[in-house]
Amino acid sequence: MGRLKGKIALVTGGSRGIGEAIVIRLAEEGADVAINFTSDASREKALKAAAQVEELGGRAMVVQADVGSQQQVLHMFEEVERQLGQVDILVNNAGVAPFESFMLTSEETWDRTYNTNVKSIFLCSQRAAASMIERRSGKIVNVLSTASLVVTSPVIPHYQSSKAAAHMLTKGMAIELGKFNINVNAVGPSTVDTDMCTDYLADEETRRKEIEANPMKRLGTARQIGDAVVFLASDEAMQVNGHLLMVDGGLTIKAAQPEDSMER
Template identity: 85%
Template sequence: MGRLAGKIALVTGGSRGIGEAIVIRLAEEGADVAVNYTSDSSRPKAEAVAAEVRRLGGRSIVVQADVGSREQVMRMFETVEKELGQVEILVNNAGIAPFEPFMKVTDETWDRTYNTNVKSIFMCSQRAAASMIEKRYGKIVNVLSTASLVVTSPVIPHYQSSKAAANMLTKGMAIELGKFNINVNAVGPSTVDTDMCTDYLADDEIRRKEIEANPMKRLGTARQIGDAVVFLASDEAMQVNGHLLMVDGGLTVKAAQPDDHMER
């Protein structure tokens, strides 16, 4: 049996990239998984991910919702509870990173970024925690970023600040919900080669610099993020709470310095 056998999970933004990998890893460990997606164009991908969960032996549904809307979040949970049961593992994975320098960031971009990257965590976690408190059991895992800790680019200040806010939200929820046997943690990926980064990594020079900047001299993979989520969602992490697990090859602990400095 898998580490998550019989558990019911919901993954926001689960139709592609890191979200898809998380869904598959949860299913491989025995969980039944609800796959959230936002737009009509993403439904075929979400259905394909759900089909893979079923192939692995689990139950799965797809559920459309803009997780930045409380009304849609409430409907999403109602659907999941009706079709699968109460959510025991919530993975807040949905996120956006529109590239715009600070002086060009509009109110619309700012609000959309915070609604998706921060407010969605607040609303989904608040709704999930209501039933978790009753059961005295639950796991909430937020997918954050190296940008939660350091400035990763000069053209995404809104994204970086939103991820830092989500990091503190994680810690605050962990303290308040811990007494109900609910673990709240986060994972912090560095650059992962998914469709979200396709255009960015299409530039060979940027790809080379990303790899060279990482102490492991490689990009991360979506499955590695899924592995970290599985650990935090499992009973192996029962005493891990309020933690941001960096899955970044050591990037955020390495100070910037000339490339040859560490070789001498």
């Protein structure tokens, strides 16, 4: 506890699911947290997350912005700096994963996916880094996916390619910003049982297959992702840069194959 005391964090897409869990873990470690949300429908959830931060003794604020829009990103940072101060920790968590096969993917779906999953990281990180460079200090953590490394489904090629692009963006940023004492890293969750996956995991056979395919024989939790983000945002990870920390139970290191008969 207290590893991030005195730090100011901004979490994009922080109103629910993995984002909310990250917000709470940062607050538990002493950070003040700005919670970004996009739509009016998420406002109440963002306010609830802010209330939890304040219950933990931290300062909190909510800020609405489409993080794929440069104008809105700039305004968001102005608001955060006005209310809380300069951002020490940026967590690029906002993401979408619309299920459409390659031949049915529309240009609108493609653009929305890349704006949210890649462009938002570029815009938010560029703005955050401007002040971090001046202070020679900062942490940027991008929330990616097992899809950054492997094909996870035949019906989300736009999502997978966006997460792979975000992985390379993480590495490029780490090289350029490292000399300013700014660490840029990422976490890669496997399937986590949050509201984003409610419909997908509602089918019991799908849930069973997801669990069975994982070497740990369980789904991950949002809090586990928050734990990884806290580590990468802390002084304990000062020499970790450009790294994708997989929080996937070992899923991406095992090739898909029939059950090994030698285990029986």
